[in-house]
Structures are given as structure tokens and as C-alpha cells.
Amino acid sequence: MKGPLFYSKILLFGEYGIIKDSKGLSIPYNFFKGALKTDDNLSDEAKKSNDSLKEYVGYLRKLEQKEQSLVSFDLQTLEADVANGMYFDSSIPQGYGIGSSGALVAAIYDKYATDKITVLENLTREKLLKLKKIFGKMESFFHGKSSGLDPLNSYLSLPILINSKDNIESTIIPSQNKEGKGAVFLLDSGITGETAPMVQIFMEKMKQEGFRSMIKNQFIKHTDACVEDFLNGNVKSLFGNLKELSHVVFDNFKPMIPSKFHQLWQKGIETNDYYLKLCGSGGGGYILGFTQDLEKAKKSLQGHNLEVVYNF
Ligand SMILES: Nc1ncnc2c1ncn2[C@@H]1O[C@H](COP(=O)(O)OP(=O)(O)OP(=O)(O)O)[C@@H](O)[C@H]1O
Numbered sequence: 001m002k003g004p005l006f007y008s009k010i011l012l013f014g015e016y017g018i019i020k021d022s023k024g025l026s027i028p029y030n031f032f033k034g035a036l037k038t039d040d041n042l043s044d045e046a047k048k049s050n051d052s053l054k055e056y057v058g059y060l061r062k063l064e065q066k067e068q069s070l071v072s073f074d075l076q077t078l079e080a081d082v083a084n085g086m087y088f089d090s091s092i093p094q095g096y097g098i099g100s101s102g103a104l105v106a107a108i109y110d111k112y113a114t115d116k117i118t119v120l121e122n123l124t125r126e127k128l129l130k131l132k133k134i135f136g137k138m139e140s141f142f143h144g145k146s147s148g149l150d151p152l153n154s155y156l157s158l159p160i161l162i163n164s165k166d167n168i169e170s171t172i173i174p175s176q177n178k179e180g181k182g183a184v185f186l187l188d189s190g191i192t193g194e195t196a197p198m199v200q201i202f203m204e205k206m207k208q209e210g211f212r213s214m215i216k217n218q219f220i221k222h223t224d225a226c227v228e229d230f231l232n233g234n235v236k237s238l239f240g241n242l243k244e245l246s247h248v249v250f251d252n253f254k255p256m257i258p259s260k261f262h263q264l265w266q267k268g269i270e271t272n273d274y275y276l277k278l279c280g281s282g283g284g285g286y287i288l289g290f291t292q293d294l295e296k297a298k299k300s301l302q303g304h305n306l307e308v309v310y311n312f
């Protein structure tokens with residue numbers, strides 16, 4: 001792959017909660033990546049990507065007209081490049097909760113936005129929020145309403161701490177202990193998931209008083225505590241809160257957990273070998289796992305492939 005690379009992201013904590021002002025923590029995941037590329041002879045996959053970029057140009061044209069003070073693009077060049085066979089050459093799986101459309105949006109903004117906010121300047125909170133707003137509008141084309149967080153993560157290639165909806169900052173996470181036994185890992189559910197219908201289910205449930213208070217008093221409480229513990233390197237406390245979080249999610253987010261994984265989810269809580277949580281909106285794609293002993297977790301999850309993303 002040539003040209004600047006744009007990485008996938010993992011929302012370690014904050015799925016659903018960030019819609020309701022919980023904390024969140026999102027990190028770039030550079031195992032998967034994509035870049036804009038041009039070829040004369042397009043493979044089937046490249047052709048599909050190229051076709052979707054053709055449609056995207058039309059969307060950006062309308063967006064630019066609607067949001068004149070927010071963002072503008074060199075659409076002529078973009079259109080010519082797409083006509084010449086440009087596509088997004090990407091290894092990021094789609095519908096897996098790790099931001100394939102976010103990386104694409106970041107790549108397009110980087111190459112075609114005029115007067116863009118660059119990663120080299122001093123990124124004040126105002127600039128970050130503006131970028132997030134632009135990216136939210138740009139990404140809406142792919143899956144309806146978007147917070148813009150995925151493209152922001154991909155564009156900056158930095159961890160992002162969400163304190164609340166209007167208060168985000170780039171942050172530093174504790175450096176990995178490559179020799180450590182503990183790990184964060186991805187489990188492949190084997191099916192794709194879609195964000196919009198899952199968020200719809202969540203919003204529907206939020207109409208119930210009981211669900212709302214569970215979100216506030218349990219889900220957000222544990223999510224916020226996990227973010228604090230992770231950033232401060234309080235591993236022991238982190239795993240206590242993870243266990244609670246895993247439990248609350250299991251009891252209240254069943255539609256977001258592929259049924260094949262219900263038993264494994266419970267087994268983790270019972271044995272303490274690992275704890276599972278949602279990775280993004282769930283419903284398929286990846287599931288996130290945390291363990292204090294990777295070898296134990298591997299044994300316990302035999303038959304499943306664990307992709308380690310962080311070592312404690
Ligand atoms: N390489 C690509 N070329 C063109 N379009 C792409 C490419 N990768 C992703 N997309 C677009 O992004 C869409 C997938 O985005 P979607 O937001 O549904 O999932 P995701 O970004 O993979 O996951 P999530 O938002 O849950 O992290 C695809 O349907 C396609 O339109």
C-alpha cells in the first residue's frame with residue numbers, strides 16, 4: 001500500500017454510553033489499514049470500492065453546499081481521480097465495529113479537503129470538535145447518523161478520550177508491557193453487524209424507566225470507572241469493574257451479543273478467566289475480551305482465534 005495509511009480503531013470503552021454522555025476511550029488499531037490507490041485494472045473488490053466512491057462524490061457535493069462554513073473539498077480533482085479508477089485499498093473488515101468507513105472518510109478528508117485542519121498543528125479542543133463535526137457529517141453517508149469519532153481516531157492516529165459529548169481530547173495510554181500475562185483481545189463472531197439497527201434497539205429500550213436507570217447507575221458507572229482505571233494503569237481495579245460491566249451487558253444487551261457467544265460470555269464471568277464486552281455497537285463483528293492471563297483465556301476459549309491488541 002502506498003500513500004498515507006489510515007488505521008482501524010477500537011472503542012475500548014463507551015459504546016452506547018457515549019450517546020448518553022458517559023466517558024469513552026478509543027485507540028487506533030494498526031493491524032488493519034487502508035489507503036487511497038489508483039489502478040488501471042481493478043479487481044472485483046477494488047471496482048466495488050471505486051463504485052461506492054463515485055456515489056460518495058455526489059454526497060460530498062451536496063454536503064459542501066449545505067455546510068459552506070464548515071468544510072469544502074477539491075471535488076473536481078476527486079471526481080477525476082475516481083473516474084481514473086481510484087479506490088480505497090483496505091484490509092479493515094466492514095461491519096466489524098472497527099471503523100472501516102471511518103478510515104475511508106479520514107483518507108478522503110486528508111487528500112481532498114481544502115483549508116483542512118492538519119494533525120501537525122496545535123489541536124485545541126475547538127479544532128478537535130470541529131473535525132469531529134465534519135467527520136460526523138462525512139461519515140453519515142455510510143451508516144446514517146455518526147458521531148464522527150471513528151474518522152477522527154483514524155485521522156489523528158492517537159488514542160482519544162471522550163469525557164462527555166462536547167469534551168474530547170487526545171490522550172496517552174499506559175505503554176504496553178510486552179512481557180505481561182494480561183491482554184486485551186478481539187474475538188471474531190464470524191458474522192457482520194450493523195450499527196444503525198442496534199442503536200435503534202438501544203434508543204427504544206431507553207424509553208423504559210428501568211432500562212434508563214440501569215444505564216445511569218450501572219452501565220455508565222462501570223464504563224467510566226473502566227476508563228479511569230485503564231488510563232491510570234490500575235489493573236486490579238480495572239478487572240473488578242470489567243467483571244461488573246461484562247455482567248451488566250450480558251443481562252441487558254442480549255440483542256447485541258450474537259447468540260453463539262452467550263455461553264462463552266457467561267463462562268468468562270463464572271471462571272474469571274476472561275471478561276467479554278461489546279466492541280462498538282455489537283450484533284456481530286468483533287467482541288472485545290480482557291484477561292489477566294492470556295494462556296488461561298486461550299485454553300478456556302479453545303477453538304476461537306484470539307487477536308491480541310494490547311498487553312498488560
Ligand atoms: N474499502 C472500502 N471502499 C469503499 N467503501 C468502503 C470501504 N470500506 C468500507 N466502506 C464503506 O463503509 C461501509 C461500512 O461502514 P459501517 O460503518 O457500516 O461499518 P464499519 O465502519 O466497518 O463498522 P463500525 O462503524 O461499526 O466501526 C461499507 O458499506 C462501505 O460503504
Ligand SMILES: C[C@@](O)(CCO)CC(=O)[O-]
Nearest residue numbers: 015016018019147280281
Ligand atoms: C454504539 C455507539 O455508541 C458506538 C459504535 O461504534 C454508537 C455511537 O456512539 O456512534
